[in-house]
Amino acid sequence: MSEPATPIHAGPGGAIVPPRLRPGDVVAVVAPCGPPDPPRLARGVQALEGMGLKVVVGARVFDRDRYLAGSDAGRAADLREAWCDPAVAGVLCARGGYGATRILGLLDWEAMRAAGPKVLVGSSDVTALHRAFAVELGVASWFGPMPACATISDPGGPESVTFGHFGDALFGTPAPISGDRVIVPGGVTAPVVGGNLTLLAALCGTPYGLRSHGRIVLLEDVCEAPYRIDRMLTQLLGSGSLEGAAGFALGSWVDCGDPYPTLEERLAPLGVPVIAGLPVGHGAPQFSVLLGALGAIDAESCSLTGSITGPPEAV
Structure with a gap:
């Protein structure tokens, strides 16, 4: 992975904006909420790789506990390990569903703060992580599509308008x-x-x-x-x-x-x-x-x- 760009600030009252991703960067896919569908996630990973990213998948992503992607401790561990890995430039949540609020008290915020800002992507239930990351880490994060959800992982391929805007968001500046x-x-x-x-x-x-x-x-x-x-x-x-x-x-x-x-x-x-x-x-x-x-x-x-x-x- 190339040396990361220097993070910038968003202006008055804003959070630290992490460096944009670049082709060749490593991103980790984790499942802090509901369990992702394996074929969907595989297609989503393929789509991310098609953008020039190197994708690693959390060790516990395919764990199951009722409506959750494994135990609270396991989901928190995958997220913490991905965020604290110096080789990882961005962390993408596989899908929403439910469960993010259950792990907020299990994350090692001190260690994650020390890891510095990086890209976080997710929406729906991931709203809980966006709020916690803003409060605990002071970092801006992307509310956007996820690799095991329809707009990226449908059998016919990513929805083109969504994926185009998503690429602009990760690598450059998205349109209004x-x-x-x-x-x-x-x-x-x-x-x-x-x-x-x-x-x-x-x-x-x-x-x-x-x-x-x-x-x-x-x-x-x-x-x-x-x-x-x-x-x-x-x-x-x-x-x-x-x-x-x-x-x-x-x-x-x-x-x-x-x-x-x-x-x-x-x-x-x-x-x-x-x-x-x-x-x-x-x-x-x-x-x-x-x-x-x-x-x-x-x-x-x-x-x-x-x-x-x-x-x-x-x-």
Whole structure:
């Protein structure tokens, strides 16, 4: 592996942005959540190798414990070992599902902090890791597609739009992400936080609860009825998790009925820019967003521009 580039900072309030990947870099695939389907994961690994990456798979990825990819201790060990391996430039989560919250207290944060920043990729249940990595390590991380999920590992090959944006995210600078509706007009530039709504609600009252002050909040979910979305937003609002938010970028709501009346009712009164319909979260295409880095909402173009960098700042 070539010498890594120097990490940069995302600007005021932002996290450390790890070096972008380069062809020939080693990435580790781990399963901190649900068990991946072996044929899917094999196709995903092949797709990553086709990008010029060298892929190693965690020793315990194919362990099983009910709806989990093995024991809590084993899943935590795979993640910790991958992150602390100096040969590994990036860690990709195989899939979501459930289980990331169970391992947060088992990770050796001191050792992982000493390993320095590197790329972390995942979405859905991996939201819990994004929040923990932000708090414990101060590192920005990619909310994006995963190698054992449909957009990368379908039998017909990766979904082309998703995979193109994913490659740009890992190796360079991804294009802005366009939505299809403006709920509250305006524009703002701020660090992006958030992820899957269900996980953010589940993290309320923990050390890794959402902190929105001065930040753009990304929200998305799947298979949640509007009343459940209402309940989770109400929890975030009541807990103070959304206090001081600078804006909202709303991603996909696959199989959620029509969530927009609820989203507008709960978020529009906050009086900050809100754009919606971004292809981020579940479904296809599935674009990548760097959580912790500066982003910009432009309601005129209904877009979120991510990965904006600025001068070094304390996290």
